[in-house]
Amino acid sequence: MQSEINIMASFKHLGVAPEFIQALKELGIKHPSEIQEKAIPVLLKTKTDFIGLAQTGTGKTAAFGLPMLQNIDPKLSHVQTLILAPTRELVQQIKKQLFKFTKYGESKIFVEGVYGGEKIDIQIQNLKRTTHVIVATPGRLNDLLDRKIIDIRKVNTVILDEADEMLSMGFKDALTKILDHTPKSKNTWLFSATIPSGIQQIIEHYMSPQAVRVVINKNELVNANISHTYITTTIDQKQNVILSLLEARPDDRGIIFCRTKAGTKTLTEFLKEEGFSVEALEGDMQQRDREKVMRAFKKGNLQVLISTDVSARGIDVSDLAFVLHHQLPEHIEYYTHRSGRTARAGKTGQSIALILGSELKRIHEMNKELGIKFKEISI
Known part of the structure; x- marks a missing residue:
């Protein structure tokens, strides 16, 4: 009372x-x-x-x-x-x-x-x-x-x-x-x-x-409840890294962001073949197909949504444990929008970026511009 x-x-x-x-x-x-x-x-x-x-x-x-x-x-x-x-x-x-x-x-x-x-x-x-x-x-x-x-x-x-x-x-x-x-x-x-x-x-x-x-949080443009990590890998190894990450989180739900529609489709097909509950969300989809995918994701029937930046705009699904960046976004501010899909309404979440060795400079740029601290992790 x-x-x-x-x-x-x-x-x-x-x-x-x-x-x-x-x-x-x-x-x-x-x-x-x-x-x-x-x-x-x-x-x-x-x-x-x-x-x-x-x-x-x-x-x-x-x-x-x-x-x-x-x-x-x-x-x-x-x-x-x-x-x-x-x-x-x-x-x-x-x-x-x-x-x-x-x-x-x-x-x-x-x-x-x-x-x-x-x-x-x-x-x-x-x-x-x-x-x-x-x-x-x-x-x-x-x-x-x-x-x-x-x-x-x-x-x-x-x-x-x-x-x-x-x-x-x-x-x-x-x-x-x-x-x-x-x-x-x-x-x-x-x-x-x-x-x-x-x-x-x-x-x-x-x-x-x-x-x-x-x-709000003027010193942190990205939600303070999100932990920010990155994994240094190669183009050839990215799919295997994603497999390992998903296998280590069998009960967690999240979104994987790709920069292109083609990359979204390719990764979706690969993960489906590996037995994961995933679907793609990309710009060429009919509205009814998009709605069908979103209903399944919101109901918890899908573990992972794989999406381009634009297609994921406005998505609000509670209890997403992680956001995975297949590639770093084209614009730094997109990182804010991607990461904000997790840790909503006071919950915690993890943002994981897969980067090439040549992209370490961009991690340092985001560190400085967004006021966040990235931690390197390994699989």
């Missing part, structure tokens, strides 16, 4: 309304994470632009979702909040989480998801209903704006989630077009793991110089 009182008091102290606290308790969210603790009071009490710099898996959906929902006026039928996210999976995840948060609310708050891979006619039909919040990928939202299906001229809040991922996926022009459709009086809340130059340009052009900025 005492622990329940403490749980409720902690979120109550941040200003979260009782109906949302009840939903949090049911979801097993016992204590505010650091980004929630620092963001929620500001976003509830102040009409402000906001920049939250935090890794994936740190509770950002609740950090922006709870104050956003609490500020919605259900009596108004127009779209009041627009949330932009890089992938279909993340849009669906955010929508699902917001729905759970509103379970005990007296007045219904209507949230719609807008994304590619589903028939646009179905989404158009859904948007004819009262909609307070739209969660969208930039590409599909722009399509609907071009068709004049969506009116976002009255939104009072725009939330950019995983902003750096949206940029790295080539959505900068789409983002600026969308932001130009929204009123200048709105508040923009931007959440990102990193602030590359493209994001800085958006901040300077579309956000107030007085925007509140919160940085």
Whole structure:
């Protein structure tokens, strides 16, 4: 009983309304994470632009979702909040989480998801209903704006989630077009793991110089609960090293990242022949095949997912013990996104990079730029 009182008091102290606290308790969210603790009071009490710099898996959906929902006026039928996210999976995840948060609310708050891979006619039909919040990928939202299906001229809040991922996926022009459709009086809340130059340009052009900025683990851009290791090997030996790593972790689930679609397919076929429960996730897949793989992985029917960087964007699967880098990513910031698939929601995880001797310099660069300490291990 005492622990329940403490749980409720902690979120109550941040200003979260009782109906949302009840939903949090049911979801097993016992204590505010650091980004929630620092963001929620500001976003509830102040009409402000906001920049939250935090890794994936740190509770950002609740950090922006709870104050956003609490500020919605259900009596108004127009779209009041627009949330932009890089992938279909993340849009669906955010929508699902917001729905759970509103379970005990007296007045219904209507949230719609807008994304590619589903028939646009179905989404158009859904948007004819009262909609307070739209969660969208930039590409599909722009399509609907071009068709004049969506009116976002009255939104009072725009939330950019995983902003750096949206940029790295080539959505900068789409983002600026969308932001130009929204009123200048709105508040923009931007959440990102990193602030590359493209994001800085958006901040300077579309956000107030007085925007509140919160940085979580500012000395560590990668989740502190992740251990970072590397194995020096050769191209010919990589597959055998991966075999040994998986054999040593028969009960652990994880993601293996490859830089190319061809590499993803080749490794998947090899591991299947060796008897491992694996599937690939890559750009040439049909949406239904992608969804089938993701359902199996989320249910625990697959031990390992093998994916390219872009295909894995927005994946949120709990209890992943490791991330394995078949090759180091092309861009250093991609390492942050890859590693953030493990150690989510306060859990621990391991990030293992397979490197060639000539790539040791890149490990030192990531050491310095990301503020992490790599440890060399052997099989």
